[in-house]
Amino acid sequence: MTRRALLVDAFTQEPFAGNAAGVVPDADDLSDSQMQAIASELGASETAFVRASDAADRRLRYFTPTEEVDLCGHATIATHAFLADDIGEGTHTLETNVGVLDIELDGETVWMRQNAPEVAKVDATHAEVAETLGIRETGLSGLGADLPLARASTGLPFLMVPVEYLSDLSKMSPDMAAIETLAADHDCGGVYAFTFDTLEAESTLHGRCFVPGAGVPEDPVTGTASGACGAYLDRFGAFDPTPEEMLFEQGHFLDRDGLVRVDASAATTEGRVRVGGTAVTALDGEIRLPVDDDDEILEA
DSSP, X not given: OEEEEEEEEESOSSTTSSEEEEEESOOTTOOHHHHHHHHHHHOXXXXXXXXXXXXXXXXXXXXXXXXXXXXXXXXXXXXXXXXXXXHOSXXXXXXXXXXEEEEEEETTEEEEEOOOOEEEEOOOOHHHHHHHHTOOTHHHHTTTTTSOOEEEESSSEEEEEEOSOHHHHHTOOOXXXXXXXXXXXXXXXXXXXXXXXXXXXXXXXXXXXXXXXXXXXXXXXXXXHHHHHHHHHHHTTSSSSOOSOEEEEEOGGGTOOEEEEEEOTTTTTTSOOXXXXXXXXEEEEEEEOOOOGGGOOOOO
């Protein structure tokens, strides 16, 4: 038996850029072990499996090559961009492991409204984080007075690390084992480092995201981390006022350039952040269904 499977590049309008997500549009009867095996075979940082829902228009479950995760922004954008012709423009509801979210299709752009922001300072030191990321300590401490190290979440938690210059961000040589430990110590899924020093004049910041604990050493272009960063910038007053739309660059150091649209202007008053982007299908084919290991009985 086979099932349709795609690779859809999110936060870009060009194939082989942005962040590739696996999409399996018919996954109602797939077991956890089958979804995990398919995600591992496709090899994208996350694969989204579309399932029926009693609570929303549809449900998505997300698997990295090694484990299930509760939410994935770029895979959500990719899936709804692929489904757009069938489901049409407007607002759609999506059931995830973190609750029901609103998805808005507006032309070629898919907007994902994320969970209520949670932002709090952490007790990590700039020296500790700098050593973990392989960066000079002064590259972090320059912004520390106004933008502290903090845990931020709009569905998935990330450690926010402001960096002063793009040159520092580009020269990072992160210790993945140390990043996994640092993130776990602060109840975060990964580390999102960013700078206001950008490649393009219209961009708000340039980011890099490291999620080794989920089997993704560096995620090219991230929706959940971008949403969390938008909430973080709003919480600590990085702008006055927070712009209605910000543009986050990411993926350039992996040759996977992408751009995330972030609306955090209502994060404080309405408790929501939106992230948006376009997506393009790079591969559309069929995959053989793996053996359902959930049915196997092991005997001692």
